[in-house]
Amino acid sequence: MADAYFSLFTLIVLIPLALIAFLYFLVRPRPVKIPIKNRHVFITGGSSGIGLALAHHAAAQGSRVSILARSRNKLEEARNAVRLATGIDVSVFAADVRDYDAVKRAVDEAGPIDVLLLNHGVFVALELEKQELSEVKFTLDVNLMGSFNLIKAALPAMRTRKDPQQPVSIALVSSQAGQVGIYGYAAYSASKFGLRGLAEALQQEVIADNIHVSLIFPPDTDTPGFAEENKRKPELTKIIASSSGAMKPEEVAQKTFDGIKSGSFIIPCNLEGIALSLATAGLSPQRSFLMATVEVLAAGILRIAGLCFQWTWYTSIEKWHNQRKAFVELMISTSSRFTSKELKHFELGPCFRRLVADIAT
Numbered sequence: 001m002a003d004a005y006f007s008l009f010t011l012i013v014l015i016p017l018a019l020i021a022f023l024y025f026l027v028r029p030r031p032v033k034i035p036i037k038n039r040h041v042f043i044t045g046g047s048s049g050i051g052l053a054l055a056h057h058a059a060a061q062g063s064r065v066s067i068l069a070r071s072r073n074k075l076e077e078a079r080n081a082v083r084l085a086t087g088i089d090v091s092v093f094a095a096d097v098r099d100y101d102a103v104k105r106a107v108d109e110a111g112p113i114d115v116l117l118l119n120h121g122v123f124v125a126l127e128l129e130k131q132e133l134s135e136v137k138f139t140l141d142v143n144l145m146g147s148f149n150l151i152k153a154a155l156p157a158m159r160t161r162k163d164p165q166q167p168v169s170i171a172l173v174s175s176q177a178g179q180v181g182i183y184g185y186a187a188y189s190a191s192k193f194g195l196r197g198l199a200e201a202l203q204q205e206v207i208a209d210n211i212h213v214s215l216i217f218p219p220d221t222d223t224p225g226f227a228e229e230n231k232r233k234p235e236l237t238k239i240i241a242s243s244s245g246a247m248k249p250e251e252v253a254q255k256t257f258d259g260i261k262s263g264s265f266i267i268p269c270n271l272e273g274i275a276l277s278l279a280t281a282g283l284s285p286q287r288s289f290l291m292a293t294v295e296v297l298a299a300g301i302l303r304i305a306g307l308c309f310q311w312t313w314y315t316s317i318e319k320w321h322n323q324r325k326a327f328v329e330l331m332i333s334t335s336s337r338f339t340s341k342e343l344k345h346f347e348l349g350p351c352f353r354r355l356v357a358d359i360a361t
């Protein structure tokens with residue numbers, strides 16, 4: 001009897017405790033705290049949506065804030081909005097992240113950066129077959145190459161900063177579509193997955209300089225860019241992306257700075273995001289022994305949860321194609337008229353309508 005109790009005790013108490021203790025000594029890089037008060041936070045895409053919310057948040061926390069984007073008008077509007085809300089003046093820089101020389105000039109003029117927050121991004125949800133290669137290239141150029149341009153421009157001064165004892169941060173805004181590929185996001189997901197490779201490699205290269213890399217993974221977020229994206233979004237992209245709840249930009253900004261300040265490499269933003277991050281932990285660095293423990297203990301069950309999500313997504317895809325097929329057959333057999341809303345829902349363009357009219361006559 002006593003033996004049975006002892007085995008049970010070993011199983012549910014000693015083994016987990018030993019695991020936690022082991023992971024406590026194992027995790028690398030070591031935990032770090034990165035203050036943002038009185039420090040220079042440089043935010044790309046800071047004139048709209050999540051970037052603007054990040055600028056508001058940093059200004060309210062007492063950081064010196066710089067924002068960079070293309071449109072000078074939107075930058076001025078953002079500056080006025082932040083001044084009105086916080087009384088603080090942000091510096092604005094008009095540049096396209098694809099233009100290295102312009103980016104370099106902006107970064108040099110802004111002065112040494114403590115937190116480089118790469119948030120700029122473009123997104124169009126569209127099936128790859130319907131998307132022009134020029135748009136694929138544009139997405140990769142802005143989201144991925146633009147981030148390389150900023151890092152190349154800012155890193156030398158960050159490395160040779162006055163006080164190397166003070167930790168500094170490079171944070172990249174990815175997306176949940178950068179943790180799992182989603183229908184309609186072939187180009188976008190590729191650009192956001194790319195940021196992860198960049199971040200993992202870069203963290204190893206800059207750790208010796210007390211520079212700490214973070215990756216932020218927001219779900220759908222209520223921004224001007226998101227409203228634009230929604231105007232023409234494939235039905236299946238909406239269905240699959242709704243597996244994760246939507247957020248407000250202010251909430252994403254809060255999570256982002258909480259994560260940066262605590263030196264987290266992976267920063268999820270909502271509950272689904274935490275599950276997604278645990279399920280896709282892979283070989284990313286983990287500084288927190290507690291999170292590492294959860295990752296280890298939850299790995300198996302989260303793989304099952306992930307497979308369940310894939311099941312629902314593939315079932316939705318199958319169902320949608322069946323409905324579309326039935327709709328087309330009905331259209332042809334009855335040669336009846338359908339509303340353009342119905343046609344749009346099944347992504348049947350004007351060409352198709354003409355074709356059906358031809359068959360009918």
Ligand SMILES: NC(=O)C1=CN([C@@H]2O[C@H](COP(=O)(O)OP(=O)(O)OC[C@H]3O[C@@H](n4cnc5c(N)ncnc54)[C@H](OP(=O)(O)O)[C@@H]3O)[C@@H](O)[C@H]2O)C=CC1
Pocket residue numbers: 044045046047048049050051068069070071072074095096097098119120121122123142146173174175176217218219220221222223224225226
């Ligand atoms: N909203 C969402 O649902 C989600 C967004 N994200 C990511 O969050 C980030 C911000 O998104 P969100 O706030 O919605 O986007 P918005 O479209 O609202 O804002 C995008 C910002 O990026 C700037 N920008 C775009 N292209 C360039 C460029 N070539 N050079 C310089 N600046 C540029 C824009 O300014 P300008 O046009 O003047 O250059 C603007 O300030 C993006 O990286 C996005 O991928 C991630 C998950 C979900």
Ligand SMILES: CCCCCCCCCCCCCCCC(=O)[C@@H](N)CO
Pocket residue numbers: 123175176177180182218219220221226229240241242243244272273275276279302305306309
């Ligand atoms: C165990 C596993 C848990 C899994 C939960 C899965 C949830 C996945 C949802 C993916 C949502 C993608 C949103 C993209 C947002 C975005 O970037 C665009 N709006 C463009 O801005």
